[in-house]
Amino acid sequence: MIPAEFDYVRADSVDGALGALAEGGEDAKLLAGGHSLLPLMKLRLAVPTVLVDIGGLDELRGVERENGGWRVGALTTHATLQDTDELGVVARAASLIADQQVRNRGTIGGSLAHGDPASDLPGVLLAFDGSVTARSGGGEREIAAADLFQDYLTTSLGADEVITTVNMPALEGYGWGYEKFTRRAEDWAMVGVVALVKASGGGCEDVRIGLTHMGPTPLRATAAEDALRGGPLDAERIAAAAEHAADGTEPPGDANATPDYKRHLARVLTRRALESAAAGAA
Amino acid sequence: MSSAVSVHVSVNGEAREAEVDPRLLLVHWLRDELGLTGTHVGCDTTNCGACTVHLNGESVKSCTVLAVQADGAEVTTIEGMSGPDGLHPLQAAFREKHGLQCGFCTPGMIMAAADLLNRNPDPTEEEVRHGLEGNLCRCTGYHNIVQAVLTAAESEVRA
Structure with missing residues:
Protein backbone atom coordinates (compact mmCIF):
# COMPACT_ATOMS: atom_id res chain seq x y z
CA MET A 1 0.00 0.00 0.00
CA ILE A 2 1.33 3.37 -1.02
CA PRO A 3 0.15 6.79 0.20
CA ALA A 4 -1.38 9.26 -2.23
CA GLU A 5 0.99 11.89 -3.58
CA PHE A 6 1.93 14.80 -1.38
CA ASP A 7 4.52 17.56 -1.26
CA TYR A 8 7.16 17.25 1.43
CA VAL A 9 8.69 20.02 3.52
CA ARG A 10 11.49 19.29 5.96
CA ALA A 11 11.21 21.87 8.75
CA ASP A 12 14.43 23.20 10.27
CA SER A 13 12.72 25.13 13.11
CA VAL A 14 9.34 25.32 14.82
CA ASP A 15 8.75 28.69 13.18
CA GLY A 16 9.65 27.18 9.82
CA ALA A 17 7.16 24.39 10.41
CA LEU A 18 4.43 26.87 11.35
CA GLY A 19 5.13 28.86 8.18
CA ALA A 20 4.97 25.75 5.98
CA LEU A 21 1.80 24.63 7.73
CA ALA A 22 0.13 27.99 7.08
CA GLU A 23 1.31 28.03 3.47
CA GLY A 24 0.10 24.47 2.91
CA GLY A 25 -3.48 25.35 3.79
CA GLU A 26 -6.11 23.13 5.36
CA ASP A 27 -4.81 19.88 3.84
CA ALA A 28 -1.29 20.28 5.23
CA LYS A 29 -0.34 17.96 8.09
CA LEU A 30 2.54 17.73 10.52
CA LEU A 31 4.66 14.58 10.41
CA ALA A 32 6.47 13.56 13.60
CA GLY A 33 7.13 9.83 14.09
CA GLY A 34 4.37 9.08 11.60
CA HIS A 35 3.08 6.01 13.35
CA SER A 36 -0.52 7.18 13.48
CA LEU A 37 -0.50 9.26 10.28
CA LEU A 38 1.39 7.04 7.82
CA PRO A 39 -0.81 3.94 8.36
CA LEU A 40 -3.87 6.15 7.72
CA MET A 41 -2.23 7.57 4.60
CA LYS A 42 -1.39 4.10 3.30
CA LEU A 43 -5.05 3.15 3.72
CA ARG A 44 -5.96 6.47 2.00
CA LEU A 45 -8.07 7.37 5.03
CA ALA A 46 -5.89 10.48 5.31
CA VAL A 47 -4.87 12.30 2.12
CA PRO A 48 -2.84 15.37 3.08
CA THR A 49 -1.49 17.40 0.17
CA VAL A 50 1.54 18.64 2.12
CA LEU A 51 3.52 16.94 4.88
CA VAL A 52 5.61 19.19 7.11
CA ASP A 53 8.23 16.93 8.69
CA ILE A 54 9.21 18.13 12.17
CA GLY A 55 11.07 14.90 12.97
CA GLY A 56 14.45 16.63 12.81
CA LEU A 57 13.69 19.30 15.42
CA ASP A 58 15.85 18.07 18.29
CA GLU A 59 14.82 21.03 20.47
CA LEU A 60 11.42 19.31 20.81
CA ARG A 61 12.96 16.18 22.36
CA GLY A 62 13.76 15.40 25.96
CA VAL A 63 12.40 14.98 29.47
CA GLU A 64 13.06 17.72 32.06
CA ARG A 65 12.09 18.20 35.67
CA GLU A 66 11.00 21.79 36.25
CA ASN A 67 9.04 23.60 39.01
CA GLY A 68 7.75 20.42 40.60
CA GLY A 69 6.61 18.93 37.31
CA TRP A 70 7.74 17.25 34.14
CA ARG A 71 8.21 19.00 30.84
CA VAL A 72 8.37 16.48 28.04
CA GLY A 73 9.30 17.61 24.55
CA ALA A 74 6.57 16.76 22.05
CA LEU A 75 8.93 14.69 19.88
CA THR A 76 10.07 12.50 22.77
CA THR A 77 9.53 8.91 21.69
CA HIS A 78 7.61 6.27 23.61
CA ALA A 79 10.94 4.38 23.81
CA THR A 80 12.54 7.29 25.69
CA LEU A 81 9.56 7.50 28.04
CA GLN A 82 9.70 3.75 28.72
CA ASP A 83 13.39 4.06 29.64
CA THR A 84 12.82 7.01 32.01
CA ASP A 85 11.90 5.15 35.23
CA GLU A 86 11.44 8.40 37.18
CA LEU A 87 8.29 9.01 35.13
CA GLY A 88 6.58 6.15 36.97
CA VAL A 89 3.24 5.26 35.41
CA VAL A 90 4.04 7.29 32.29
CA ALA A 91 7.05 5.04 31.66
CA ARG A 92 4.97 1.96 32.39
CA ALA A 93 2.15 2.99 30.04
CA ALA A 94 4.64 3.91 27.31
CA SER A 95 6.30 0.49 27.61
CA LEU A 96 2.98 -1.17 26.74
CA ILE A 97 2.27 0.86 23.57
CA ALA A 98 2.12 -1.43 20.52
CA ASP A 99 5.62 -2.94 20.17
CA GLN A 100 9.25 -1.82 20.42
CA GLN A 101 9.53 -0.82 16.76
CA VAL A 102 6.50 1.45 17.10
CA ARG A 103 7.78 2.83 20.41
CA ASN A 104 11.08 3.70 18.72
CA ARG A 105 9.26 6.00 16.27
CA GLY A 106 6.01 7.11 17.89
CA THR A 107 6.07 10.38 19.88
CA ILE A 108 4.09 11.66 22.86
CA GLY A 109 3.04 14.82 21.02
CA GLY A 110 1.93 12.87 17.97
CA SER A 111 -0.10 10.45 20.05
CA LEU A 112 -1.86 13.24 21.95
CA ALA A 113 -2.52 15.29 18.80
CA HIS A 114 -4.00 12.21 17.09
CA GLY A 115 -6.54 11.97 19.94
CA ASP A 116 -7.30 8.27 19.65
CA PRO A 117 -9.31 7.26 22.75
CA ALA A 118 -7.83 3.73 22.48
CA SER A 119 -4.26 5.04 22.82
CA ASP A 120 -2.46 4.80 26.15
CA LEU A 121 -1.11 8.30 26.74
CA PRO A 122 -4.26 10.47 26.46
CA GLY A 123 -5.84 8.74 29.49
CA VAL A 124 -2.58 9.07 31.43
CA LEU A 125 -2.35 12.83 30.71
CA LEU A 126 -5.98 13.27 31.77
CA ALA A 127 -5.40 11.41 35.07
CA PHE A 128 -2.43 13.70 35.80
CA ASP A 129 -4.49 16.83 34.97
CA GLY A 130 -1.61 17.56 32.62
CA SER A 131 -1.53 19.92 29.68
CA VAL A 132 0.13 20.59 26.36
CA THR A 133 1.82 23.78 25.24
CA ALA A 134 0.90 24.61 21.65
CA ARG A 135 2.49 27.22 19.43
CA SER A 136 1.05 28.97 16.39
CA GLY A 137 1.92 32.07 14.42
CA GLY A 138 -0.19 33.98 16.95
CA GLY A 139 1.84 32.85 19.96
CA GLU A 140 1.77 30.14 22.57
CA ARG A 141 -1.04 28.74 24.72
CA GLU A 142 -1.45 25.98 27.25
CA ILE A 143 -4.31 23.52 26.76
CA ALA A 144 -5.43 21.42 29.74
CA ALA A 145 -5.92 17.72 29.02
CA ALA A 146 -9.59 18.06 29.97
CA ASP A 147 -10.02 20.62 27.16
CA LEU A 148 -7.73 18.94 24.61
CA PHE A 149 -9.73 15.80 23.84
CA GLN A 150 -13.00 16.83 22.19
CA ASP A 151 -14.27 13.76 20.37
CA TYR A 152 -13.09 10.65 18.53
CA LEU A 153 -9.77 11.57 16.84
CA THR A 154 -10.64 15.22 17.45
CA THR A 155 -8.73 17.66 19.64
CA SER A 156 -9.00 21.37 20.30
CA LEU A 157 -5.67 22.00 18.53
CA GLY A 158 -5.98 24.44 15.68
CA ALA A 159 -4.87 23.41 12.17
CA ASP A 160 -2.13 26.03 12.47
CA GLU A 161 -0.82 24.84 15.86
CA VAL A 162 1.99 22.51 16.86
CA ILE A 163 2.39 20.91 20.30
CA THR A 164 5.84 21.79 21.61
CA THR A 165 5.73 20.50 25.19
CA VAL A 166 3.69 18.12 27.31
CA ASN A 167 3.39 19.19 30.96
CA MET A 168 2.61 16.95 33.92
CA PRO A 169 2.79 17.52 37.67
CA ALA A 170 5.30 15.18 39.33
CA LEU A 171 2.69 13.97 41.88
CA GLU A 172 5.35 13.11 44.44
CA GLY A 173 4.26 10.46 46.90
CA TYR A 174 1.50 9.07 44.72
CA GLY A 175 1.39 5.33 44.11
CA TRP A 176 0.33 4.22 40.67
CA GLY A 177 -1.16 1.33 38.77
CA TYR A 178 -1.67 0.73 35.06
CA GLU A 179 -3.85 -2.01 33.62
CA LYS A 180 -4.44 -2.62 29.93
CA PHE A 181 -6.51 -5.42 28.47
CA THR A 182 -5.80 -6.55 24.93
CA ARG A 183 -6.77 -9.58 22.91
CA ARG A 184 -3.38 -9.80 21.19
CA ALA A 185 0.02 -8.58 22.29
CA GLU A 186 0.45 -5.41 20.22
CA ASP A 187 -3.21 -4.34 20.11
CA TRP A 188 -4.72 -1.08 21.25
CA ALA A 189 -6.40 -1.28 24.64
CA MET A 190 -9.81 -2.92 24.69
CA VAL A 191 -9.98 -0.99 27.97
CA GLY A 192 -7.15 0.63 29.88
CA VAL A 193 -7.05 2.11 33.39
CA VAL A 194 -4.48 4.37 35.04
CA ALA A 195 -4.81 4.94 38.79
CA LEU A 196 -2.89 7.42 40.99
CA VAL A 197 -3.34 7.33 44.76
CA LYS A 198 -1.99 9.49 47.57
CA ALA A 199 -2.26 8.02 51.06
CA SER A 200 -2.05 9.65 54.47
CA GLY A 201 -2.54 7.93 57.81
CA GLY A 202 -4.05 4.80 56.26
CA GLY A 203 -6.61 6.84 54.34
CA CYS A 204 -6.95 7.99 50.76
CA GLU A 205 -6.01 11.67 50.53
CA ASP A 206 -6.32 11.87 46.75
CA VAL A 207 -7.10 9.56 43.86
CA ARG A 208 -7.20 10.02 40.10
CA ILE A 209 -8.46 7.37 37.68
CA GLY A 210 -8.16 7.68 33.90
CA LEU A 211 -10.07 5.41 31.52
CA THR A 212 -8.91 4.47 28.02
CA HIS A 213 -11.36 3.42 25.26
CA MET A 214 -14.50 3.83 27.37
CA GLY A 215 -15.90 6.59 25.14
CA PRO A 216 -14.98 8.84 22.21
CA THR A 217 -12.37 10.55 24.42
CA PRO A 218 -10.34 9.42 27.43
CA LEU A 219 -12.41 9.80 30.62
CA ARG A 220 -11.99 10.23 34.36
CA ALA A 221 -13.83 7.71 36.55
CA THR A 222 -15.08 10.48 38.83
CA ALA A 223 -17.71 8.38 40.64
CA ALA A 224 -15.08 5.82 41.64
CA GLU A 225 -12.67 8.61 42.64
CA ASP A 226 -15.32 10.25 44.84
CA ALA A 227 -16.17 6.90 46.44
CA LEU A 228 -12.56 6.37 47.55
CA ARG A 229 -11.28 9.89 48.30
CA GLY A 230 -11.25 10.85 51.97
CA GLY A 231 -12.01 7.33 53.27
CA PRO A 232 -9.93 4.37 54.41
CA LEU A 233 -7.63 2.82 51.83
CA ASP A 234 -8.28 -0.89 52.22
CA ALA A 235 -9.19 -3.76 49.91
CA GLU A 236 -12.87 -3.57 50.73
CA ARG A 237 -13.17 0.15 49.99
CA ILE A 238 -11.13 -0.20 46.82
CA ALA A 239 -13.37 -3.00 45.56
CA ALA A 240 -16.49 -0.97 46.39
CA ALA A 241 -15.15 2.16 44.65
CA ALA A 242 -14.09 0.18 41.56
CA GLU A 243 -17.71 -0.94 41.13
CA HIS A 244 -18.41 2.69 40.09
CA ALA A 245 -15.64 2.81 37.46
CA ALA A 246 -18.00 2.57 34.49
CA ASP A 247 -20.76 4.82 35.90
CA GLY A 248 -22.06 7.17 33.25
CA THR A 249 -19.91 5.76 30.43
CA GLU A 250 -21.19 4.74 27.01
CA PRO A 251 -18.27 2.81 25.53
CA PRO A 252 -18.42 1.96 21.83
CA GLY A 253 -18.89 -1.70 21.00
CA ASP A 254 -16.53 -3.19 18.44
CA ALA A 255 -15.40 -6.54 17.05
CA ASN A 256 -13.57 -7.30 20.30
CA ALA A 257 -16.00 -6.26 23.00
CA THR A 258 -19.62 -5.25 23.62
CA PRO A 259 -20.30 -2.11 25.68
CA ASP A 260 -21.34 -4.27 28.67
CA TYR A 261 -18.14 -6.27 28.49
CA LYS A 262 -16.11 -3.07 28.41
CA ARG A 263 -17.92 -1.77 31.50
CA HIS A 264 -17.10 -5.06 33.22
CA LEU A 265 -13.46 -4.71 32.20
CA ALA A 266 -13.36 -1.12 33.48
CA ARG A 267 -14.54 -2.24 36.92
CA VAL A 268 -12.11 -5.17 37.17
CA LEU A 269 -9.12 -3.25 35.82
CA THR A 270 -9.87 -0.25 38.04
CA ARG A 271 -9.82 -2.48 41.11
CA ARG A 272 -6.47 -3.97 40.06
CA ALA A 273 -4.96 -0.58 39.19
CA LEU A 274 -6.15 0.89 42.51
CA GLU A 275 -4.70 -2.06 44.43
CA SER A 276 -1.28 -1.49 42.79
CA ALA A 277 -1.52 2.26 43.37
CA ALA A 278 -2.53 1.85 47.02
CA ALA A 279 0.35 -0.58 47.63
CA GLY A 280 2.77 1.93 46.08
CA ALA A 281 1.33 4.82 48.08
CA ALA A 282 1.56 3.09 51.44
CA MET B 1 4.00 14.02 -9.50
CA SER B 2 5.11 15.88 -6.42
CA SER B 3 8.65 17.16 -6.54
CA ALA B 4 11.43 14.71 -5.73
CA VAL B 5 13.47 15.08 -2.56
CA SER B 6 17.13 14.21 -2.25
CA VAL B 7 18.16 11.82 0.51
CA HIS B 8 21.59 10.88 1.82
CA VAL B 9 21.57 7.68 3.85
CA SER B 10 24.28 5.37 5.11
CA VAL B 11 23.00 1.88 4.32
CA ASN B 12 25.00 -0.95 5.91
CA GLY B 13 27.93 1.46 6.17
CA GLU B 14 27.82 2.56 2.54
CA ALA B 15 26.83 6.13 1.64
CA ARG B 16 23.83 6.15 -0.70
CA GLU B 17 22.16 9.10 -2.40
CA ALA B 18 18.92 9.28 -4.29
CA GLU B 19 16.19 11.57 -5.53
CA VAL B 20 12.97 10.05 -4.27
CA ASP B 21 9.25 10.63 -4.50
CA PRO B 22 8.19 11.78 -0.98
CA ARG B 23 5.69 8.95 -0.74
CA LEU B 24 8.30 6.25 -1.35
CA LEU B 25 8.43 3.92 1.66
CA LEU B 26 11.83 3.06 3.11
CA VAL B 27 11.23 -0.66 2.55
CA HIS B 28 10.55 -0.11 -1.15
CA TRP B 29 13.68 2.00 -1.54
CA LEU B 30 15.78 -0.69 0.14
CA ARG B 31 14.29 -3.57 -1.84
CA ASP B 32 13.42 -2.15 -5.23
CA GLU B 33 16.10 0.48 -5.74
CA LEU B 34 19.04 -0.77 -3.66
CA GLY B 35 18.32 -4.48 -4.24
CA LEU B 36 18.43 -5.33 -0.53
CA THR B 37 15.69 -7.93 -0.68
CA GLY B 38 16.52 -9.51 2.66
CA THR B 39 14.06 -7.05 4.20
CA HIS B 40 10.61 -8.51 3.57
CA VAL B 41 7.17 -6.97 3.20
CA GLY B 42 4.65 -9.06 5.09
CA CYS B 43 1.48 -7.30 6.22
CA ASP B 44 2.30 -3.78 5.00
CA THR B 45 0.24 -2.45 7.96
CA THR B 46 2.81 -1.99 10.79
CA ASN B 47 1.82 -5.28 12.41
CA CYS B 48 4.00 -8.21 11.38
CA GLY B 49 7.54 -6.84 11.70
CA ALA B 50 8.94 -8.69 8.66
CA CYS B 51 10.22 -5.33 7.33
CA THR B 52 12.15 -4.47 10.51
CA VAL B 53 15.47 -2.68 9.95
CA HIS B 54 17.58 -0.46 12.18
CA LEU B 55 17.38 3.32 11.82
CA ASN B 56 20.23 4.93 13.79
CA GLY B 57 20.59 1.70 15.73
CA GLU B 58 16.93 1.28 16.68
CA SER B 59 14.47 -1.21 15.22
CA VAL B 60 11.74 0.28 13.01
CA LYS B 61 9.14 -1.13 10.66
CA SER B 62 10.35 0.12 7.30
CA CYS B 63 6.88 -0.16 5.74
CA THR B 64 5.87 2.73 8.03
CA VAL B 65 8.84 5.02 7.47
CA LEU B 66 9.17 7.26 4.43
CA ALA B 67 12.52 7.09 2.66
CA VAL B 68 12.75 10.88 3.10
CA GLN B 69 12.53 10.39 6.89
CA ALA B 70 15.76 8.38 6.75
CA ASP B 71 17.71 11.33 5.32
CA GLY B 72 20.96 11.76 7.22
CA ALA B 73 20.46 8.51 9.13
CA GLU B 74 22.24 5.17 9.32
CA VAL B 75 20.21 2.20 8.16
CA THR B 76 21.19 -1.40 8.86
CA THR B 77 19.43 -4.29 7.14
CA ILE B 78 19.87 -8.03 7.60
CA GLU B 79 22.54 -7.89 4.87
CA GLY B 80 24.61 -5.69 7.16
CA MET B 81 24.53 -8.01 10.17
CA SER B 82 27.10 -10.66 9.31
CA GLY B 83 30.71 -9.57 9.70
CA PRO B 84 33.99 -10.68 8.14
CA ASP B 85 34.02 -13.57 10.61
CA GLY B 86 30.75 -14.97 9.31
CA LEU B 87 27.30 -15.05 10.82
CA HIS B 88 26.16 -12.59 13.47
Missing part, protein backbone atom coordinates in the same frame (compact mmCIF):
# COMPACT_ATOMS: atom_id res chain seq x y z
CA PRO B 89 25.71 -14.40 16.83
CA LEU B 90 21.94 -14.08 16.45
CA GLN B 91 22.06 -15.64 12.99
CA ALA B 92 24.19 -18.49 14.32
CA ALA B 93 21.82 -19.01 17.25
CA PHE B 94 18.74 -19.07 14.98
CA ARG B 95 20.46 -21.81 12.93
CA GLU B 96 21.55 -23.79 15.98
CA LYS B 97 18.18 -23.63 17.74
CA HIS B 98 16.03 -24.11 14.61
CA GLY B 99 14.54 -20.64 15.13
CA LEU B 100 13.03 -20.67 11.64
CA GLN B 101 11.00 -22.85 9.36
CA CYS B 102 9.88 -21.03 6.20
CA GLY B 103 12.24 -18.15 7.04
CA PHE B 104 10.02 -15.29 5.88
CA CYS B 105 9.90 -13.58 9.27
CA THR B 106 13.53 -14.33 10.14
CA PRO B 107 15.27 -11.13 8.93
CA GLY B 108 12.78 -8.99 10.85
CA MET B 109 13.03 -11.27 13.88
CA ILE B 110 16.80 -10.95 13.93
CA MET B 111 16.73 -7.17 13.57
CA ALA B 112 14.14 -6.88 16.36
CA ALA B 113 16.12 -9.29 18.54
CA ALA B 114 19.29 -7.28 17.97
CA ASP B 115 17.52 -4.12 19.24
CA LEU B 116 16.23 -6.14 22.20
CA LEU B 117 19.74 -7.33 23.13
CA ASN B 118 21.15 -3.82 22.68
CA ARG B 119 18.60 -2.57 25.23
CA ASN B 120 18.86 -5.54 27.54
CA PRO B 121 21.92 -7.79 26.98
CA ASP B 122 20.81 -10.44 29.47
CA PRO B 123 17.01 -10.75 29.16
CA THR B 124 14.70 -13.25 30.83
CA GLU B 125 12.49 -15.45 28.65
CA GLU B 126 9.53 -13.19 29.47
CA GLU B 127 11.50 -10.10 28.45
CA VAL B 128 12.39 -11.75 25.13
CA ARG B 129 8.74 -12.55 24.48
CA HIS B 130 7.69 -8.95 25.31
CA GLY B 131 10.54 -7.55 23.20
CA LEU B 132 9.45 -9.54 20.15
CA GLU B 133 5.76 -8.64 20.34
CA GLY B 134 6.08 -6.64 17.14
CA ASN B 135 7.11 -9.65 15.06
CA LEU B 136 4.78 -12.39 13.86
CA CYS B 137 5.84 -15.92 12.93
CA ARG B 138 3.28 -18.27 11.44
CA CYS B 139 5.44 -21.43 11.52
CA THR B 140 7.36 -21.95 14.70
CA GLY B 141 5.06 -21.10 17.58
CA TYR B 142 7.91 -18.81 18.71
CA HIS B 143 9.46 -21.30 21.15
CA ASN B 144 12.68 -21.88 19.23
CA ILE B 145 12.95 -18.20 18.31
CA VAL B 146 12.93 -17.31 22.00
CA GLN B 147 15.48 -20.07 22.66
CA ALA B 148 17.69 -18.70 19.89
CA VAL B 149 17.62 -15.17 21.31
CA LEU B 150 18.43 -16.45 24.81
CA THR B 151 21.29 -18.53 23.36
CA ALA B 152 22.68 -15.51 21.51
CA ALA B 153 22.44 -13.45 24.70
CA GLU B 154 24.37 -16.12 26.60
CA SER B 155 27.11 -16.29 23.99
CA GLU B 156 27.40 -12.49 23.96
CA VAL B 157 27.37 -12.25 27.75
CA ARG B 158 30.08 -14.91 27.97
CA ALA B 159 32.16 -13.30 25.25
